Amino acid sequence: MLYPSVDALKSKIDSKYSLVSLAAKRARQLHENGEELLVSYRSKKPVGMALEEVAAGILTKVEQDKSAVYEDEV
Numbered sequence: 040m041l042y043p044s045v046d047a048l049k050s051k052i053d054s055k056y057s058l059v060s061l062a063a064k065r066a067r068q069l070h071e072n073g074e075e076l077l078v079s080y081r082s083k084k085p086v087g088m089a090l091e092e093v094a095a096g097i098l099t100k101v102e103q104d105k106s107a108v109y110e111d112e113v
Contacts, residue, residue, distance in 0.1 A: 061089075
């Protein structure tokens, strides 16, 4: 059985796309910097660790500022 479950993750993040994007970014940070936010993890891999942080409520999606202009939009 997978941990954390998709249902538990979907209750924290509204869409699968947002969840995958958030977990991928955090997994890269974990892989490069190793700054862990939880005391202990069940998973040994960065993606699993990122998903555990989402399930614990430590890692959340930040709403994008609608008035901001980003480099790729110019």
